[in-house]
Each structure stands twice: as structure tokens, then as C-alpha cells.
Amino acid sequence: MKNFDINEDPHRRYNPLINEWVLVSPHRSKRPWQGQNETISTETLPNYDPTCYLCPGNVRANGVNNPAYENSFVFENDFAAMKQDEIIFEEDIKHTFFKAKPEQGISRVVCFSPRHDLTLPEMEVSAIENIIKTWQKEYTDLGNIKYINHVQIFENKGSVMGCSNPHPHGQIWAQSSLPTQVEKTQKCLKSYYDKNNRTLLEDYVLAELKVGDRIVIENDHFIALVPFWAIWPYETMIVSKRAVNKITDFTAEESTSFAVILKQLTIKYDNLFSTSFPYSSGIHQSPTDGFDHSEWHFHMHFYPPLLRSATVKKFMVGYEMLGESQRDITPEKSAEILRQQSDVHYKSL
Amino acid sequence: MKNFDINEDPHRRYNPLINEWVLVSPHRSKRPWQGQNETISTETLPNYDPTCYLCPGNVRANGVNNPAYENSFVFENDFAAMKQDEIIFEEDIKHTFFKAKPEQGISRVVCFSPRHDLTLPEMEVSAIENIIKTWQKEYTDLGNIKYINHVQIFENKGSVMGCSNPHPHGQIWAQSSLPTQVEKTQKCLKSYYDKNNRTLLEDYVLAELKVGDRIVIENDHFIALVPFWAIWPYETMIVSKRAVNKITDFTAEESTSFAVILKQLTIKYDNLFSTSFPYSSGIHQSPTDGFDHSEWHFHMHFYPPLLRSATVKKFMVGYEMLGESQRDITPEKSAEILRQQSDVHYKSL
Ligand SMILES: O=P(O)(O)O[C@H]1O[C@H](CO)[C@@H](O)[C@H](O)[C@H]1O
Ligand SMILES: O=P(O)(O)O[C@H]1O[C@H](CO)[C@@H](O)[C@H](O)[C@H]1O
Numbered sequence: 235m236k237n238f239d240i241n242e243d244p245h246r247r248y249n250p251l252i253n254e255w256v257l258v259s260p261h262r263s264k265r266p267w268q269g270q271n272e273t274i275s276t277e278t279l280p281n282y283d284p285t286c287y288l289c290p291g292n293v294r295a296n297g298v299n300n301p302a303y304e305n306s307f308v309f310e311n312d313f314a315a316m317k318q319d320e321i322i323f324e325e326d327i328k329h330t331f332f333k334a335k336p337e338q339g340i341s342r343v344v345c346f347s348p349r350h351d352l353t354l355p356e357m358e359v360s361a362i363e364n365i366i367k368t369w370q371k372e373y374t375d376l377g378n379i380k381y382i383n384h385v386q387i388f389e390n391k392g393s394v395m396g397c398s399n400p401h402p403h404g405q406i407w408a409q410s411s412l413p414t415q416v417e418k419t420q421k422c423l424k425s426y427y428d429k430n431n432r433t434l435l436e437d438y439v440l441a442e443l444k445v446g447d448r449i450v451i452e453n454d455h456f457i458a459l460v461p462f463w464a465i466w467p468y469e470t471m472i473v474s475k476r477a478v479n480k481i482t483d484f485t486a487e488e489s490t491s492f493a494v495i496l497k498q499l500t501i502k503y504d505n506l507f508s509t510s511f512p513y514s515s516g517i518h519q520s521p522t523d524g525f526d527h528s529e530w531h532f533h534m535h536f537y538p539p540l541l542r543s544a545t546v547k548k549f550m551v552g553y554e555m556l557g558e559s560q561r562d563i564t565p566e567k568s569a570e571i572l573r574q575q576s577d578v579h580y581k582s583l
Numbered sequence: 584m585k586n587f588d589i590n591e592d593p594h595r596r597y598n599p600l601i602n603e604w605v606l607v608s609p610h611r612s613k614r615p616w617q618g619q620n621e622t623i624s625t626e627t628l629p630n631y632d633p634t635c636y637l638c639p640g641n642v643r644a645n646g647v648n649n650p651a652y653e654n655s656f657v658f659e660n661d662f663a664a665m666k667q668d669e670i671i672f673e674e675d676i677k678h679t680f681f682k683a684k685p686e687q688g689i690s691r692v693v694c695f696s697p698r699h700d701l702t703l704p705e706m707e708v709s710a711i712e713n714i715i716k717t718w719q720k721e722y723t724d725l726g727n728i729k730y731i732n733h734v735q736i737f738e739n740k741g742s743v744m745g746c747s748n749p750h751p752h753g754q755i756w757a758q759s760s761l762p763t764q765v766e767k768t769q770k771c772l773k774s775y776y777d778k779n780n781r782t783l784l785e786d787y788v789l790a791e792l793k794v795g796d797r798i799v800i801e802n803d804h805f806i807a808l809v810p811f812w813a814i815w816p817y818e819t820m821i822v823s824k825r826a827v828n829k830i831t832d833f834t835a836e837e838s839t840s841f842a843v844i845l846k847q848l849t850i851k852y853d854n855l856f857s858t859s860f861p862y863s864s865g866i867h868q869s870p871t872d873g874f875d876h877s878e879w880h881f882h883m884h885f886y887p888p889l890l891r892s893a894t895v896k897k898f899m900v901g902y903e904m905l906g907e908s909q910r911d912i913t914p915e916k917s918a919e920i921l922r923q924q925s926d927v928h929y930k931s932l
Contacts, residue, residue, distance in 0.1 A: 235668075235669050235670070235671055236668065236670060237670070237671045237672075237686075238670045238671060238672040238685045241684050242684055243666070243668070243670055244664065244665045244666055244685065244686050244687075245683050245684060245685045245686050246683065246684055246686050246760060247682065247683045248682035248683070250679065250680060250682075253758075254763045255763050256763075257664060257665075257686060257762070258683075259663075259664040259665065262662055262663070265645065265662040265726065266662075266922070267747065268747040268748065269740035269742055269745060269746065269747030270743065270747075283918070287747075291647070295615070313611055313613070313614040313615075314608075314611070315593065315606060315608040315611055315909055315911075316593045316606075316608065317586075317592070317593055319585065319592070321584070321585060321586070321587045321592055322584055322585065322586050322587060323586075323587040324759075330599065331599060331786070331787050331790045331791075331811060332787070332790070332811050333596065333597035333599075334589055334595065334596045334597070334607075334811075335587075335594060335595055336587045336592050336593065336594045337593050337594050337595050337606060339927035355635035356617045359720075378765045384907070386902060386905060388901035388902060388905050388906075389901060390898070390900045390901040393618055393619035394619065395898065395900045396618060396619070396898025396900045396901075397618065398617045398618030398619075399617065399899075400618065403711050405901065405902070406813065407902050407906065409606075411595060412908035413606070413902075413905075413906030413909060414603045414604050414906070414907040414908070415604075415904070415905055416905075416906060418846055436681070438680050441679075441680045441681070442680075462681050462683075464681060475892075479839070484753075501742070503813055512593075513903075514900045514901040514904050514905070515806065516744075516901055516904070516905035516906075518905065535905060536905075537904050545788050549739070549744065549745025551739045551745045551746075551863045552738060552739040552744070552745075552754065552863040552864075552865055553664070553735060553737060553739035553754070553756050553762075553865075555764070555863050555865070555886050556735060556737050556762075556764055556765075556863070556867065556884060557733075557735045557737075557756065557762030557763070557764055557765060557865075557885075558763040558764060559763070560664055562664075
């Protein structure tokens, strides 16, 4: 019998944002890897690619020409997962097992830059501020549509994350229902707010600032940290220090600070394995259902798959799918490693 | 405005086993794919590989020699995610945000066959019956350990599922807590059983047999189907017709029937894209906490990643991680395609 050492002993951690646990196995990071290696593209991209359907002026799958855009550019996804059609539907409540309902929604693609070869860490802060403005506009416009109650802004970066075009872009899926993951978070945030009259993340940020060991970057308005309950090896979350409900509530300074921390975090990511670091990222914020959502607190998740190098990722498979998410390296160790990364992008060295 | 057509219109379906939804986009299966292709190994495997740490007689990472085993062979995982050490721990209930507790557990590897080159669909039914016997023995032995309250039997098959050795094998992770996913299912099963005095899956099987369009294989004791709420393109579930709590409650006939349906299902999987079909699979059954679990009903999940071909998988990324699982092809269509696959393995044609 020995005393619990969170840095050494297998344990579970609780995620208060979704009310789920993660299994942490600190001792397991020494495991050798003989499995699949990802391929990394070492090809240098041109700043304009005539065959890219996202580059300015080029033709898309549906025959439409992109404008000669100079900053960001938004269009409706040509292969949207949801449609705008209103569907007549009578719920059959007798169906315990075959419960389905139509879903209305809109999918958009957001090109981050006319440059085919630029990614967030390599962009100017002012260009990132421009993307933030675009997100704000889309959140407002889509959120104002009567049947749209949730606007999911996200980015899949890198082919290992299912991204099929290296041209820097993200997506927005706006829809009538709260998606499953958001509903979980909403429940947790609401119950905390009702009890404490403060947002859960307001208090979490204070608690993290006090201990400090999971913080990667801090500026006046935001922190980027590896959450105590992170499941991916280098998962991070950017949280506003102020209890901001949604991206459209940012002050001008907050917008700039957010752009800066986005650039800094993605630079550290790229530097970690000297590669264009793949991830899925996305913003969680207030639903657009017209109700008061004081419980919501703006945050952005980064879920990067890499574990040991540019080619070895963490597989969330058998045990993880059937049992529980599992990680080897501790969040504290990951935060330390990310903190140590240079603030200068490796390509510009 | 048009009437809801579940075969055509985007919709959400409800999963009563975990109380979550999935977004279904039937119209989206026509989307072209320009993204990452998986590599498939076309290499023919030898039936014995001197460098394989799972083959009979070979030496493992820890220096131990495997016996010259003739059927299945079980050993403790050399890089286990949990340890058996008992840990002294005093819960600090003041930690709203930093909630952690030590977890005790045992990880084992189950070699399915001494043959390096055989997978489930290519094995004799009697050899699969042998694996089932091994699973029964492990479930009993591990379950009898005082601190083990859950025994997760699973298999990661194929390098795309993080499997680092093609030698046919699965794993067992046994532990003191109910893992997150199992806890969700337990809650759902319990509340159904308390209300109806029948297991949820008993009634689900009856409902599915009545409509028939999601059933892939049926025999006297089991059905293999694509669940109404499946998230992976060709996800299936094998369910016992009788409300069997756990694998050790099988009659002799049920064991044989289970071996037969396992072989048939995995043959159809291999035939679908003429490839050794990758998946993560695993058994959900009664916890081993010593309590009565009449609500539990034996079932085995298959989560295969492939979508269009042996090299194009479905990516569960941005929207799926932040919002909700999403699928393109409907479960009914997938079931039809699987049903149509030959019962004879493509390699033996
Ligand atoms: O234990 P293995 O086969 O080395 O590892 C594989 O299965 C485990 C259990 O699902 C996962 O945690 C690993 O990420 C995966 O690579
Ligand atoms: O929309 P895309 O970029 O074609 O597709 C990508 O992102 C989507 C949203 O996360 C996923 O559903 C797809 O599996 C993925 O390949």
C-alpha cells in the first residue's frame, strides 16, 4: 500500500464540463510503438493552387466561381450535412426504439486567407482578427435565423483529421437542436450557475491561475491551458478570463487578445514536433435560441491527435470507445512541454 | 414544406443505450472524397513470424517466453494502463475542479490462435468457441477478484484501429470502476428494467425482428444488426435473443451460435471491401460488482471505421467531437449492403 501520487499512479479524473471521467496512466508513456505511422506531407505548398477549390477566383464543385477575396471568405458547403428545408413531422411517441426527428441546418465553409499556404500560426495577428470578425458576423447572422438554435464553429486541420484540402479553412454547422456534446456542457454549466451565480469556467480559471501548472499561455483576457481532465495528449482549451457568453460580446481588446493567443498557441503546437500540427478545434458558447444564457462562458477546444511525434498519434479505439477515454502522459506534463516551446514559428527560424 | 422521409432527409436518431443522439445525413453519401487514404497491407502473412511477440515460443518485451500454445493464450499486458497496487487515498471533496481518484485494474492480452495469419472470419467455428471459453474463464477469474467490478473484453483489429500486431488477439481491461460508457448504458438499462421488468434489449430485439430491415444475420440464439442509432457507417451489434446477463450464462447451444454468428459477421465484413476489415469490437455485459444485474443483456459492439472502400474511412472529427456523431449512409442501407455480402470468405473463393 502506498499513498496516491497523481504523477505516477493510474487514476481517473472528472470532467465537470460534460460529467464524464477519463482514465490517466502516467506510467504508460514508456510503451514502445510498433503500430501505424501517419504520413506527413513535406511538400511545400504554393501560395496559389489552380486546382484548389478554395483559392480566390477558382471554380468549385457546383460550378460557381470564388470571388477574388482578400481576407476571409464564406460560402455554403456544397455537400452540407443538413438542409434548410422545413419538414413536416409528427412525433410518434410510441416509438421507444425508433426515435428520430428531422433536423434543419446550414453548413458553411470559412476560408481563413486567400493564401493557399498559410495556416493560423503563420498569419499576422490582424489577419486572425479578421477571422474572428467573420466568426462574429456568422454567429450573428446564422443565430438570427429563427430556427437556428446553435452555431458550431470548428476547424479540422490536417489530413489525419479528415481535412481534404490544406487551404486554411474552417466550417460552421448551424442547426435547430443543441448537439449532444453541447447539451451535456449546457447542463453542467447551468447547474453550476444556478448554484453559484458565477460561471463554472470563471471559477475554474481562477483555480487554474492559482496552481499554474496546467497553464500554457496567459494574457490580459485569455488563458490557454491543458484542462485537468484533457483526454487528448496535447489537448488545450482557450478560455476568456471574463465570463463572456459569446464571441460577439468581446471588447475590441478581447478580440485582439484572442487573436494573439490563437497565434501563440498554434505556434507552440507547430513547434512541438516541427510539423504543421493537426487538430480539430471549435468554439463552445451560448446557444442562439433567444433565451438568456448567463451560464455560458466562451471557450475554444483544441483536440490534437499526435502523441509522440509528427507521425505517431494516440488511437482512441477499443477500450476508449467501449469503456472510457484514456491518456498516458499527464496534463501537467503536456502543459509543461507546450509552455517550453518557442514563441517563434520553427519555419521562420 | 414536405413530409419527413427518413431515407432522404437529414435527421437525428436517439440511442436509448447511452441517452445520446446521432445526426444522419442520407443525402450526403454522394460527397466526393479528396482527403486522406488509408494504406492497406497487401502483404501475405506467414503462419509463424519469428519476430512476432505473440507467436508461440517467441520472447516478449519483458524477456518472458510464450508457451507453445495450441489454442488461445492469455498473458498480462506488458504495458498495462492500470496497475494492481492498492493505493491509499483520501478524497478531497472540496475539489470541484480537480477531482481525481486512483484506479486499480488488470490488463490482459488474449491471443486468439497460435497461427499468425488467421483472423476470426478465417477460423473454424470450434476455434472461435475456444476463444469464447477463454473469455468466459477470464470474465469469471477477473470478476472474482474482490476489487474488480468491471471486465471489458475488446479487440482492436487493423493498424487503422491502433493495432500494432496483426497476430489475431484481443484485450481485457478489468478495473474497479464502471467506465464512463458502461455507466451510461447501465443507467439506461436499469431505468428500462425497473419500469418494464424486461431488459431493454429483449424488447429491442423483438421490435427489430418485426421490421427486419436492419438485421444482417439471425440464428436461433442471436441477431447481428445495424442499430437504428449506429454512428459508424457499418457499425453492428450482436445481441442474444434471450435476456442473458453475461457470457458465462450461455448454454452450450448459445456458445456455438455465438461462435457461428461471429464468424458469419466478420466474413461479411471482410467481403464488403475485399479486405481484412478493421474494427474495434467489445462486449458489454453485467458488471462484476457482486450485485444483481437483471437489467443487463449481453451484447457485442462492432465499430468499424471504413466508409467507402478499403482505404477511405469516416472521420469522426470537428463537428463530431464538438457537436455530435454524424453519419452519411443510413443504417438501413448499411444493413442491406452487409446482408447482401456472401457467406463465403473472399479469400477462399
Ligand atoms: O494496448 P495497445 O494495443 O498497445 O494499444 C491500443 O489499444 C489501447 C486500448 O484501446 C489504446 O489505448 C491504444 O491507444 C491503442 O494503440
Ligand atoms: O466537411 P468535410 O471537411 O468534407 O469533412 C470532414 O469534416 C466533417 C465535419 O467534422 C466530418 O463529418 C467528415 O467526416 C470529415 O471528413
